[in-house]
Amino acid sequence: MTPVVECLVAFLFGSVAGLLMQRSRFCNTAALRDAIMFKTYRNTKAMLVAMMILTIGFTGFMSVGAGHPLQFDVGLNTFAGLFLFGIGMVLAGACTVSTWVKAGEGNIGALWALIFTFVGMFLFSLVWSASWWPPAPQTMTGQVNLPALQLGFANAQTLQDKLGVPAIVFGLVQTALLFALYRGILRRERAQHAEHEKHQKEHQKKKAAKVATVEA
Amino acid sequence: MEFFRKTLDPIIALSAIAVLDIFMFLLMGAWTVGGGETMMTGLMAQAVLGDELQRIPFWNVVFPPHADYWKIYISLGMLFGAFVGAVLSKEFYWRVPRHLSEWILITIGGLLMGFGIRLAYICNVSTFFGLMPEMNLGGYLAMSGIVAGAWVGSMIYKKMLEGDV
Numbered sequence: 095m096t097p098v099v100e101c102l103v104a105f106l107f108g109s110v111a112g113l114l115m116q117r118s119r120f121c122n123t124a125a126l127r128d129a130i131m132f133k134t135y136r137n138t139k140a141m142l143v144a145m146m147i148l149t150i151g152f153t154g155f156m157s158v159g160a161g162h163p164l165q166f167d168v169g170l171n172t173f174a175g176l177f178l179f180g181i182g183m184v185l186a187g188a189c190t191v192s193t194w195v196k197a198g199e200g201n202i203g204a205l206w207a208l209i210f211t212f213v214g215m216f217l218f219s220l221v222w223s224a225s226w227w228p229p230a231p232q233t234m235t236g237q238v239n240l241p242a243l244q245l246g247f248a249n250a251q252t253l254q255d256k257l258g259v260p261a262i263v264f265g266l267v268q269t270a271l272l273f274a275l276y277r278g279i280l281r282r283e284r285a286q287h288a289e290h291e292k293h294q295k296e297h298q299k300k301k302a303a304k305v306a307t308v309e310a
Numbered sequence: 311m312e313f314f315r316k317t318l319d320p321i322i323a324l325s326a327i328a329v330l331d332i333f334m335f336l337l338m339g340a341w342t343v344g345g346g347e348t349m350m351t352g353l354m355a356q357a358v359l360g361d362e363l364q365r366i367p368f369w370n371v372v373f374p375p376h377a378d379y380w381k382i383y384i385s386l387g388m389l390f391g392a393f394v395g396a397v398l399s400k401e402f403y404w405r406v407p408r409h410l411s412e413w414i415l416i417t418i419g420g421l422l423m424g425f426g427i428r429l430a431y432i433c434n435v436s437t438f439f440g441l442m443p444e445m446n447l448g449g450y451l452a453m454s455g456i457v458a459g460a461w462v463g464s465m466i467y468k469k470m471l472e473g474d475v
Contacts, residue, residue, distance in 0.1 A: 105386060184463025
């Protein structure tokens with residue numbers, strides 16, 4: 095594919111994704127924040143379902159050597175970077191997806207978050223230019239490199255190559271785990287619902303008793 | 311049209327996006343946002359600084375700015391798709407944060423997001439909709455990081471709501 099076609103395909107995918115997220119109010123930040131703060135799981139469930147579909151799809155195609163998996167070394171920086179990101183997204187009330195979607199709805203706060211995401215990236219480019227850490231893609235080896243705090247590269251494909259077991263098998267195990275998590279959330283929601291109904295019934299009973307006392 | 315009147319179930323929306331993301335994975339690579347945003351940062355910095363940008367090694371070695379980088383157009387597409395959705399459902403209106411504290415939180419949050427994405431080489435979209443489904447070791451590291459970060463962020467936010475900070 096030529097770069098122009100790639101850009102057109104990407105724009106088309108982004109447009110459909112943006113439209114669907116706008117209509118569904120899906121937010122990645124809410125998927126984590128609401129589960130932690132408010133014990134509500136509307137977005138968390140959607141995220142888990144998508145991850146199950148993707149795990150089967152990606153590992154299925156990886157089993158036959160198809161697809162374009164991401165390839166770069168990971169390490170302490172992967173954890174630390176997303177840790178900072180996690181704090182940032184809750185404070186900003188938006189993540190990389192919702193900043194674009196909310197900006198498209200006319201949200202100036204989201205646009206402001208986006209501008210400062212760019213500024214944060216530029217600041218990091220200055221820090222990297224002084225430290226040269228984490229290693230640049232050209233110097234990544236795919237192997238464990240402890241002095242550079244790097245753990246190398248591993249995914250379902252490398253597992254398949256090393257163990258001779260098709261990637262989809264590992265994918266199905268991961269999907270089963272994600273499904274267990276999803277079912278756990280459903281059980282918790284049912285318990286919350288039952289608790290809520292119990293409280294409502296008790297409240298109505300008390301109200302009826304009060305009315306009866308007043309009438310007597 | 312019903313689609314623009316009622317809120318769509320996010321499970322349906324995300325399932326549809328996941329199927330499309332599998333096509334993206336086969337054609338070019340999984341859904342990602344951070345890479346495109348970095349390239350946009352580089353292009354904007356180049357527009358402002360011109361040749362001076364060459365003096366910052368990051369923009370020579372890691373991300374030489376190119377306008378034909380496909381990941382940029384995923385983000386622009388999301389902006390466009392959301393705008394169309396908001397206009398057709400009459401949900402487009404300017405929303406401006408009212409309090410100074412909101413502006414400060416958004417500024418700090420944005421800076422942390424941008425810095426974090428580049429430190430990790432990935433964003434939250436790649437974590438959940440790319441690396442994790444590819445069963446990349448980085449996906450598990452990133453997910454642990456983002457959950458821990460979201461927990462810390464939520465605690466800070468909670469304290470602020472309670473007026474302790």
